Amino acid sequence: MSVDHFWCRLPGQAVDTCSPEQLGELVPRRRDVRYDRLAAAGLALGVRQTPVLMELALTENGLHPDPTARLPVYGGTRREPGTDMPVLRPEQVAAAFLFLRDSALGELVRQQDTVLARTVAELDYPTPWSESWAARVVGDLRELRDFFAGAAAAGDAVVVREAE
Template identity: 45%
Template structure:
């Protein structure tokens, strides 16, 4: 299973001014010319293979609670389902938006998560989740480190967006 996740910071007013198609066009894919520059300026974040595991870690067990925990990965308001890009041969499954208040709420939640302790505490559950999702590579200490880096980057990304009063567009591509 391979689903990539992309988040793009946008001014809050963009959510009301732009159509779903225009919002989707703002979220770059790995191969877009702008991606590297946007990532370096912390305006976009992309995650390969770990998106579902990030969601699982944030919502599993007693570490997380309900709606707030889901905001970083799956929350917000759904604006579109499905998008095809014949040039790259990928299909996006969903486009979500998070208003500035949602971004602040997610940032507050993520800033109270101790990533290393969370992953260490869920190690056996994450190993089972990796197996159940059909990954060909088994869960390992190296993968745990990658997941910790992705979660830490997600926290920093949301913190910067919340501090700037930004909204967020999230896109999944399969």
């Protein structure tokens, strides 16, 4: 199970001026040279295997009833029903960043240890939940926080895509 999950920064106005197809062309579908260039410029971020775990760490068990907790990983608005790419407008990007900045990410992962272990087992990941997994999820959440910090500072929108 090696699903990639991507976030891509775009100028805020691109959300209104691009069609869903055009947005799709701007966001990586897989890790490749194009993704590497965008990531090196701070315009894209990708994770493998951890997005479901990241989402659960941020939202499970009512620790964060604020809907902002759902924005960073799978949040945003789908431009058209049935499309697979949620879009976070600049104000949502700023809210997601503030949420991530103000959250004790390591503590959130630790508090969800049982839920995350059960999820790893249910999804048939190749190794069971462990300290190594926890460190990876925390690391990915910190990278996501830093990615959103740059996007919020620039007034960018963010498009989210799971690998096809």
